[in-house]
Amino acid sequence: MNINNAEKPSTSRNNKDFILGLPKTIWVVCIVSFFSNCSSVIITAFSPQFIINILGGTTVALGCIRGLSESLSYLVKMISGVFSDWLGKRKILIVLGYLCGALSKPMFAFCNGLGLYIFAQSFERITNGLRDTPRDALIADCAPKELKGKSYGARQFCAFTGSMIGSLFTLLIMCHFGSSEFVVRMIYLVAAIPLAISVLLLCYGVKEPKGIVSLKRRKGFPIKRKDIEQLGRSFWYYLFICFIFLCSRFSETFLIWRAQNLGLDVTYAPLVLVVMYAFNAPTAWIVGKWSDKRERKLFLSFGFCMLLASSIVLTTATNAWQALIGVAFYGIHFGATHGTFYAVVSDYAPPQIKGTSIGIFNLTYCVGLSVANILTGWMCASYGAETAFVVNAAISLVASIGILFIRPNKANYELNAKLED
Secondary structure (H helix, E strand, O other): OOHHHOOOOOOOOOHHHEEOOEEHHHHHHHHHHHHHHHHHHHHHHHHHHHHHHHOOOOHHHHHHHHHHHHHHHHHHHHHHHHHHHHHOOOHHHHHHHHHHHHHHHHHHHOOOOHHHHHHHHHHHHHHHHHHHHHHHHHHHHHOOHHHHHHHHHHHHHHHHHHHHHHHHHHHHHHHHHOOOHHHHHHHHHHOHHHHHHHHHHHHHHOOOOOOOOOOOOOOOOOOOHHHHHOOOHHHHHHHHHHHHHHOOOOOHHHHHHHHHHOOOOHHHOHHHHHHHHHHHHHHHHHHHHHOOOOOHHHHHHHHHHHHHHHHHHHHHOOOHHHHHHHHHHHHHHHHHHHHHHHHHHHHHOOHHHHHHHHHHHHHHHHHHHHHHHHHHHHHHHHOOHHHHHHHHHHHHHHHHHHHHHOOOOHHHHHHHHHHHO
């Protein structure tokens, strides 16, 4: 049975609460993601130059910093998911996360060594983890069952569009003012402004839906063994396949590094992200809508194959322009998979532990990304970029086949649908 083709609920909804087919709260979250990614992309765009050329680090340091900071982020995502289920509230954690994120961005401007940079990067990623799981759980709470994929796709579309606009802004600044250390540090300071706007939008624009299950009255630890057992074996198989795939998902920082190695001038480094997000955004929107009508695993398999294609192109590329083709494939893969990951988790999650379920997935995500970034950085330094991307391609191939064998958890899907109706 295809759980994505379930009948729409018969109950009517208040059209005043919907804009362009989605709840108002989800659109506010989408706009917040737009501004947030406008800010965050700046950190990614300048990471290779700042770590290697300004602070004197290596590609190994680049991979370790990205991998370890992402690990912290996803560890916090696990904790924030459990805590949001216990509270039965998401908004307070989301606002706190974005507020601390706004405070973290200026830290990068004052880094004069790898130690301070690692601290700033870690703090920035921790604040990211604090907000992301409650935010994704809030989308699951607000989205009708027949619009789960579209809702996550819309958020990803806005996030990727924000990243593209932020990349274009950075590119224009660098083309006009150059890529000196002073310019980079000043742009880091400016990066706090979009996040400040995000905090204001969240405070005044987000309303939590009534009926979020709260575990606050439970004695002892709020998550019980029976809650975890309710996830079912298919959920754990899904996590296993996702983990395999994520071990091949190297950071976009390595896309920039690869293009620069093939001759792209550092001034045009943000162009790599512009290309990536130009393909991310429309893919996320299209796949989000289609995945509500078809098996989500097919879109995940497609996305895994796109990372395989990206790795092959990056391996065989001989100049920066060929590398940008690999970047485009990477963008398609990210757009097809990222929102779909969470839509599948939402299908599996029992209503009382939606945040925890997303947190468990994020913990898996964290470990996989850490392995991918550290492994890619080490292989690039020891054996060359070609070997690193070949290994990533092989892992993606295995995952693209394995994901086709997942089965839906019909019981949890129908329970969530009944509560939404």
